[in-house]
Amino acid sequence: MSNTKLTRRGLIKTGAVAGAAGLALPTYLRADGHAGFLNAPTGDTVTLGFNVPQSGPYADEGADELRAYELAVEHLNGEGDGGLMNTFTSKALQGNGILGKKVEYVTGDTQTKSDAARASAKSMIEKDGAIMITGGSSSGVAVAVQALCQEAGVIFMAGLTHSNDTTGKDRRANGFRHFFNSYMSGAALAPVLQNAYGSDRKAYHLTADYNWGYTTEEAVRTSTEAMGWETVNTVLTPLTQTDFSSYIAPVLQSGADVLVLNHYGGNMVNSLTNAVQFGLRDKQVNGKNFEIVVPLYSRLMAKGAGANVKGIFGSTNWHWSLQDEGSKAFVQSFGTKYGFPPSQAAHTCYVQALLYADAVERAGSFNPCAVVEALEGFEFDGMGNGPTLYRAEDHQCFKDVLVVKGKENPTSEFDLLEIVEVTPVEQVTYAPDHPQFAGGSLGTCNPGA
Amino acid sequence: MDAIILQILNGLDKGSAYALIALGLTLIFGTLGVVNFAHGALFMIGAFCAVTLSRILTISHTVIDETKTDFLGNPLKVDVPYLYDIFGQATGDVIIDWAVPISILFAIPVMVGIGFAMERGLIKHFYKRPHADQILVTFGLAIVLQEIIKYFYGANPIPTPAPDAFRGSFDFGAMLGFDPNTIIYPYWRLVYFAFAAVIIGAVFAFLQFTTFGMVVRAGMADRETVGLLGINIDKRFTIMFGIAAAVAGLAGVMYTPINSPNYHMGMDFLVLSFVVVVVGGMGSLSGAVLAGFLLGILESFASMAIVLETLPGINQIIIYLVAIIILLTRPRGLMGRKGVMED
Numbered sequence: 001m002s003n004t005k006l007t008r009r010g011l012i013k014t015g016a017v018a019g020a021a022g023l024a025l026p027t028y029l030r031a032d033g034h035a036g037f038l039n040a041p042t043g044d045t046v047t048l049g050f051n052v053p054q055s056g057p058y059a060d061e062g063a064d065e066l067r068a069y070e071l072a073v074e075h076l077n078g079e080g081d082g083g084l085m086n087t088f089t090s091k092a093l094q095g096n097g098i099l100g101k102k103v104e105y106v107t108g109d110t111q112t113k114s115d116a117a118r119a120s121a122k123s124m125i126e127k128d129g130a131i132m133i134t135g136g137s138s139s140g141v142a143v144a145v146q147a148l149c150q151e152a153g154v155i156f157m158a159g160l161t162h163s164n165d166t167t168g169k170d171r172r173a174n175g176f177r178h179f180f181n182s183y184m185s186g187a188a189l190a191p192v193l194q195n196a197y198g199s200d201r202k203a204y205h206l207t208a209d210y211n212w213g214y215t216t217e218e219a220v221r222t223s224t225e226a227m228g229w230e231t232v233n234t235v236l237t238p239l240t241q242t243d244f245s246s247y248i249a250p251v252l253q254s255g256a257d258v259l260v261l262n263h264y265g266g267n268m269v270n271s272l273t274n275a276v277q278f279g280l281r282d283k284q285v286n287g288k289n290f291e292i293v294v295p296l297y298s299r300l301m302a303k304g305a306g307a308n309v310k311g312i313f314g315s316t317n318w319h320w321s322l323q324d325e326g327s328k329a330f331v332q333s334f335g336t337k338y339g340f341p342p343s344q345a346a347h348t349c350y351v352q353a354l355l356y357a358d359a360v361e362r363a364g365s366f367n368p369c370a371v372v373e374a375l376e377g378f379e380f381d382g383m384g385n386g387p388t389l390y391r392a393e394d395h396q397c398f399k400d401v402l403v404v405k406g407k408e409n410p411t412s413e414f415d416l417l418e419i420v421e422v423t424p425v426e427q428v429t430y431a432p433d434h435p436q437f438a439g440g441s442l443g444t445c446n447p448g449a
Numbered sequence: 450m451d452a453i454i455l456q457i458l459n460g461l462d463k464g465s466a467y468a469l470i471a472l473g474l475t476l477i478f479g480t481l482g483v484v485n486f487a488h489g490a491l492f493m494i495g496a497f498c499a500v501t502l503s504r505i506l507t508i509s510h511t512v513i514d515e516t517k518t519d520f521l522g523n524p525l526k527v528d529v530p531y532l533y534d535i536f537g538q539a540t541g542d543v544i545i546d547w548a549v550p551i552s553i554l555f556a557i558p559v560m561v562g563i564g565f566a567m568e569r570g571l572i573k574h575f576y577k578r579p580h581a582d583q584i585l586v587t588f589g590l591a592i593v594l595q596e597i598i599k600y601f602y603g604a605n606p607i608p609t610p611a612p613d614a615f616r617g618s619f620d621f622g623a624m625l626g627f628d629p630n631t632i633i634y635p636y637w638r639l640v641y642f643a644f645a646a647v648i649i650g651a652v653f654a655f656l657q658f659t660t661f662g663m664v665v666r667a668g669m670a671d672r673e674t675v676g677l678l679g680i681n682i683d684k685r686f687t688i689m690f691g692i693a694a695a696v697a698g699l700a701g702v703m704y705t706p707i708n709s710p711n712y713h714m715g716m717d718f719l720v721l722s723f724v725v726v727v728v729g730g731m732g733s734l735s736g737a738v739l740a741g742f743l744l745g746i747l748e749s750f751a752s753m754a755i756v757l758e759t760l761p762g763i764n765q766i767i768i769y770l771v772a773i774i775i776l777l778t779r780p781r782g783l784m785g786r787k788g789v790m791e792d
Contacts, residue, residue: 055599055604056604057604057711057713058604059599059603059604060603060604060605233754235754235757236757238764238765240717242708242714242717243463243707243708245459245462245463245635245638245749246456246459246460246463246748246749246750246752246753247752249455249456249458249459249633249634250452250455250753250754252630252631252633253451253452253455253630253631254754266606266711269605269606269608269708269709270606270708270709273608273707273708273709274707274708277616277618277635277637277638277706277707278618278633278634278635279617279618279633279635282617282618283630283633285630300605301605303605303608304605304606304607304608304709304711305606305608305709306608306610306709307608307610308608320520321520331520331521332521335520335521336521340520341520411517411525412519412520412525414520415520
């Protein structure tokens, strides 16, 4: 039996010391580590919010993202074959949910519109109690939802977003990007293009008239000019453009011998199809074969362009034909469940879900500030891209980048791209204050409550 | 000079598509008095007729190729079209290669049927309703139709190439004495322009030189009087709706090699086609065709780098700017007649 005698003075003293200690500690290290932040899970489940395009032009890519998230949830909850959890170098995840809480999820439809994406993310945070938002297939959406998650106080694990700005001028403490970016595409592509087409080339850029287009054009132009190419002209094309003939027809007259299509999605499919129709690739200009380059490739989009992608260089974040253990495990797991290989969008989304869960496990808390701390500077491997760093300064993943080419003789509808080179991470790494990423600041993490 | 010729050529195929869609739109408006916002969807469905026929022609059975493996390491399943079994691989390949032109035969009955179903099933109930109601119901129908297509065919564009014989481009520059490669133009776009010219000519000839066409024209001018003469003008107008649907559908079929079709391609053309109809003059068939080509060519010129340097963004507003100017100076459009939509 305890003989402790509480006095009023003693109680005040103890309380003051405990209070001071408590205030000095970060919220997530306090005894009430599961409180003091927005949407702290209270029961035996935790809810994640998957915000992907379920309608609109990128709906197929969104569907693949959702498949990947469903697979990730299965694996986190200990179902299925475990997928990349078997190859991931961090062994914090046990297949018993996250911190012992079963993972549940809600979905939102971004419609690939910033306002719709923000509304669906807001609804998942406020109504469904989502502790983390992830997904998306556009940089405009990623930047908008990332800002919303920062204001709300939840973590945002970006899906497919390639603009420099997501981890450049629009970076946020609560936001993280696994996908590569425009700078990395330019840095990886330039040496391959130099090898294939030489240093004396004249490039003509057609660029989608929005944020991603600008950063991609700048990145590719800077990298190619550095190796001796001349940029003859850059023309902005409206995002809503469907027929690019009037933009492509004057290309040959300009004296250019390379056309760079800074287009994605439907724009890419149409501009590439139109360029091939005009027979650009059959022409000789300046005594050289005319060439076309597509800086950002997506297998799902390449499918829309059909045989027109053959022999055309581009870059990609990941491809199912990679032969490392992580990629093989993911392809096996995804392919067995769905009957076809995963896209790069599916891969990055799956990895982001696991990285978030792992960070929570390692931090021992769902508190966003604890997760931020666990992810910053985190080094890992076994997720399909080789050794990877989540850089603390900008929350961008640094890993190898793939340069790919449209395959000449595909064996199936999925076998459209072949890997030409795995560009080592050192070649695509840049300083956090690089001019293409200038003007942004992470700020401080926001736990929301 | 070469740049100007090039942009005129460019404008022709774009103008062909605008003209074909606008022709159908103005036919429906002129006969039935209905503002049909689902007309772009008919263009899209036409394109998907080509996709559907391509898929029908490539219906396959699976053969296991033990020498190759799929992405999971299992023996590769190879799809062999039944056409190969029936006609042999060489002939089968030719038929599949010509899927888009063959789709014309497939699309005509399908589109006429869809046109009849739309008119009899929905639109006839809105003849006496205000134009705003007609716009709302047809716009709603367009959304429903595109969502149905998306459900079955997905959201991504589906490549539907032209026959091999029409791939590549023709060097007009060399023919006209310019340097090689200065004026090149894809063969299929020339085919599209020629096809559009034939269809437009056929519609005009049908209306001008047949008894049926004469009755329809009379009905467009004075519906009541034609009815009083004991002619069932409604039936003829329904047939005209079917024809207009077929024209839009054929425009869509032949457009598929130019841009891979997707479920919202109709909406991309719809608004522009309405502008074309208004600029051409409501209910005027020749006005629709003229305005279609005019706006197509103007849009091409506005996309030239030299124009964009002088007037940034002009490519996005040129059509609407021209529409405003024409409507201010000629309120009935280029070839609009007095009394149409002025009651």
